[in-house]
Every structure is written in C-alpha cells, then in structure tokens.
Amino acid sequence: MEGAELLYAYPQSIQISAQTGCIGELTGIIDADGEALLTNWRDVLAKNKTDEFKSELDQILADLRAAGENDSFLQNRWMLFVFCSDHPEARIDKTHEFAFRLDTEDHSYMLRLNPDKGDTNINCFCYTKKWLDEHMRQAEKGIRFIDPNYNLKFTIPDGGKITINFSTGDSREYRCRYIDDYHTEVGDFLYHICEFAELMDHNGHEVKPVSKDSVNRDRRSR
Secondary structure, eight states: OOGGGGGGGSOOOHHHHHHHTEEEEEEEEEOTTSOOEEEEEEESSGGGOOHHHHHHHHHHHHHHHOTTOTTOTTSOHHHHHHHHHTOGGGBOTTSSOEEEEEEOSSEEEEEEEOOOTTSOOEEEEEEEHHHHHHHHHHHTTOEEEEOTTOOEEEEEOTTOEEEEEOTTSOEEEEEEEEEETTEEEETTEEEEHHHHHHHHHHHTOEEEEOGGGOBOGGGTTO
C-alpha cells in the first residue's frame, strides 16, 4: 500500500464505510501445524455483498491457497513468512504486519498480513473499488479547521491528528478522518467543521495540528 491507502486496512466508521462501499472483513488464522487457514467473515454493509463479489472472493482465496504457486502465500505459514520477507517495503512501521492492496475490476482488497504463529495472520477489508477510489481522491484535499467566522486556521491530511488544549488545562490528541469538505470525524464523533469551531470557541478550548500532520496553507486549494 502507498500513502493514505493504509487507513483503509482497518475498521471504518459507518459514514466512511458507506462512502467507500465497504462490504466486510475477512480474517484468517493458520492452524498450529502451520498448514490450514481457518477463516471468518464479518459483514460491514451486507447489501454490498453481491453474488459476484462472493464468487470473486472465493476464487481469490483458492488462488492464494493453491499449492505450488510462488505467490500463493496463504497455503501455509512458511509461504506467508517468505512472501512478507520478500516485501520489506510493505512493513507497517516496526510491527510484524505487512500491508498490501489487491484490486480486481470491481473490488479492492486491503490486506494486513502477519506471519507470526498465534496471531491473526490475515485481515482483509473488502471495498467497492470505484467508491473507495473516489473517496480517497476527495480526501486528498485534507481536513479544514476554521474559526467560527469560517476563516481557515489550518489543514491536516486525512488520518492526521489534532491536539485539543482544554480550558481545564488538560490536553489530548485526536485522529481525524475526512468525510466531505464540510464534515470530519474527530475521534469517534462526527462534526460539521463550523459546528466544531463554535464548540471549541464556546468552551474556550484551543485546537492545534500535530506538527508533522500540518499542511502548507498554500496548498489548500488543491
């Protein structure tokens, strides 16, 4: 995965799930012998789980489990370990997880792979490709933070963080997600950007971007 794609390899809110056409999550554990993959499925938006999708997912799993194929990394734990080791650029920070995106004509599969025994070895979030791509394209604009008069204060990228310095003297960081040009998720809550600005101003709270997430104002019209 590249850039913001990694955001979609994890559970999404109901708003983002709807906008991206999320279908569900497949998880899998390779058994103690290191050979058999045991899978489980969780619906996110069951209405998107078409017969075509189910047939496609079954075929992908069959291909990735097929013995004797070089890229069939789900046939056993050793093959999964080899595949991940061959792609160090896919490693997620300093974790034991590796992130990959698999696209078909209509769907996108966002995979996190972990070859370690005893851990979940595959998490795969499944999306309607055109909806996911359009949401990601819109989210490239970033998330605007304004004052109550609608003056721009700063912009952060989708998935970036802000710090709220509360009037009580406490402070806390929150991850933010892009919904559309006028709405954002701050932590677990959905706000209109003007509603959030008025709330912070009314309560005397100060909002700042976490420095590495701040976007140059000159790029805000992108």
